[in-house]
Amino acid sequence: MRKIKVCLDAGHIGPTYNQSPVVKSYYESAMAWALHLKLKAALEKRGFEVNTTRAAIDAPMEVYARGAAAKGCDVFLSLHSNACGTESVDYPVVYRAYDNKEGADALALKLAQKIGQLMGTRQAGRTATRKNSAGGEYYGVLRGARAVGVPVYLLLEHSFHTNAAAAKWLSIDANLAKLAEAEADLLAAHFGAAPQPVTRTLIMGRAQATAQQMALYCRSKNAAPQLSGCTLEMLAQTFLEEGEAEGVRGDVAFAQSLHETGYFKFGGIVQPQQNNFAGIGALNGGPEGQAATFPSMFIGVRAQIQHLKAYASTEPLAKPCVDPRFSLVARGCAPYVEWLGAADNPEGKGWAVPGGGYGESVLKMLRGVLAQSVPQEAQPAPAVPDWQRAGLETLAAAGVINSPDYWSDRLSQNITAGELFGILGNLVTGTLA
Numbered sequence: 001m002r003k004i005k006v007c008l009d010a011g012h013i014g015p016t017y018n019q020s021p022v023v024k025s026y027y028e029s030a031m032a033w034a035l036h037l038k039l040k041a042a043l044e045k046r047g048f049e050v051n052t053t054r055a056a057i058d059a060p061m062e063v064y065a066r067g068a069a070a071k072g073c074d075v076f077l078s079l080h081s082n083a084c085g086t087e088s089v090d091y092p093v094v095y096r097a098y099d100n101k102e103g104a105d106a107l108a109l110k111l112a113q114k115i116g117q118l119m120g121t122r123q124a125g126r127t128a129t130r131k132n133s134a135g136g137e138y139y140g141v142l143r144g145a146r147a148v149g150v151p152v153y154l155l156l157e158h159s160f161h162t163n164a165a166a167a168k169w170l171s172i173d174a175n176l177a178k179l180a181e182a183e184a185d186l187l188a189a190h191f192g193a194a195p196q197p198v199t200r201t202l203i204m205g206r207a208q209a210t211a212q213q214m215a216l217y218c219r220s221k222n223a224a225p226q227l228s229g230c231t232l233e234m235l236a237q238t239f240l241e242e243g244e245a246e247g248v249r250g251d252v253a254f255a256q257s258l259h260e261t262g263y264f265k266f267g268g269i270v271q272p273q274q275n276n277f278a279g280i281g282a283l284n285g286g287p288e289g290q291a292a293t294f295p296s297m298f299i300g301v302r303a304q305i306q307h308l309k310a311y312a313s314t315e316p317l318a319k320p321c322v323d324p325r326f327s328l329v330a331r332g333c334a335p336y337v338e339w340l341g342a343a344d345n346p347e348g349k350g351w352a353v354p355g356g357g358y359g360e361s362v363l364k365m366l367r368g369v370l371a372q373s374v375p376q377e378a379q380p381a382p383a384v385p386d387w388q389r390a391g392l393e394t395l396a397a398a399g400v401i402n403s404p405d406y407w408s409d410r411l412s413q414n415i416t417a418g419e420l421f422g423i424l425g426n427l428v429t430g431t432l433a
């Protein structure tokens, strides 16, 4: 079954846009950002394919362009909280297509009522439409979504942040999680999306790949990796050993390095001599000097393993810390490879920022490594006991065996009845085989 595609839009730019006049710590933009990440995860859990309009909370994007970014999607949702001059006004409203395209009102009403129920608003949830003077959609995001042919597009106002109770309720993270689950449930029921088991890849654990697979896969993509002072095989083995010491999957870390360095071609901010295989400290567009330099390949790998452990676990390090940025990580915020990109992590944090798709890029490398076949080495011939070899020499010296080199190569092979009788016959008659 085809996946239903959803585009989610966090209503406003930046962390502090549209402050509540009655709950000063509340900002509409921050709530919408947090909610859209939770809704993304909740929808993905239910089998939807989800993309978001913006990769970071402060990434600017015009409203019309955000709606148009939903091109090819089945549904577009822009998330907000409302504002007005009267504190007592407290109801959710979901704006839908002015012409009720695709019968969107039914879904919009369910969403509005459910939001009202969860929030305990004073007035019931409702739907609305709004046209501009030209007769099109009033809201730019909805105008953009309509223009690119998105069938269902909605703008959800999670009641009014000019109401204290609503703004306080929306300030609680656990409440946003409830909203996300409930909204995802309604969308799943509406679109009949099939729930799918979510597969996630733990960063902590035993490596599944061998050093040989890791090295061979890399070399199949880049015949001349830019390493300083070590071979690819040594590097791969070091990833496995350092990983095992900290309980981190060394093959995951190696896959991350393949992605970060382009199969050790480097060529970005980090130079091969820095022994920094995952761009620790290197910011996109930042000056060269910001990327960490490690004194050896071993320490570089160890730092990367430790940095991954910082994200993946709350356990202490087994070895002394060599990762200069270890203490900057919110420990345990990304236990899965899939969550290493902040945009893909419901916690909103990660190794890569914004990093949408970062985890998947690493996993693609890991899948390549794990699928790498290793050529079997030729089996060494089984050892032949000395008494058998001595027997051949005796027979050759006595003239019973005339071609000892031939038989010497066959010492561990089967002999035919004919060969056996021939040799035994020679032994009796004294002629040569």
Ligand SMILES: [Zn+2]
Pocket: 011, 012, 028, 079, 080, 081, 082
């Ligand atoms: Zn808004």
